[in-house]
Amino acid sequence: MLRKPRRLMNQINVVPYIDVMLVLLIIFMVTAPMINPGQIDLPSVGQSMATPATPIQVNLHLNGDVSLIYDGSGEVTIARGDLAAKITDLQKTNANRPVVIAADKNIRYQEVLKVMDILKQAQVKHIGLLATPKAL
Secondary structure (H helix, E strand, C coil): CCCCCCCCCCCCCCHHHHHHHHHHHHHHHHHHHHCCCCCCCCCCCCCCCCCCCCCEEEEECCCCCEEEECCCCCCEEECHHHHHHHHHHHCCCCCCCCEEEEECCCCCHHHHHHHHHHHHHCCCCCEEECCCCCCC
């Protein structure tokens, strides 16, 4: 007698996989309530008694003038060579007082970098650039 050739079975039997998944689900459901949730000790932030210092604003104008605005004063024009000495004098009471540079948008960036270099040589720690948002 001739035997029929065996046909290949091209189906996956998923019943064993379902059994394994159900066993894992039961294990996780039993062990999850036993796990003690971790306690995180977060740092607390107290309110600072000191108000933040108002920044010193260095304005660079298109004609090459440099001016300062500090402590609510008006705009005071200053020579570029005296800038480091004036900033150092203003920071005597608070060495961490920030300095922001506001430049006309048509000024070459190299001029802004020169002022930043002057401020770095005067050992100003916090230097920023001031920009105004676009009006919609």
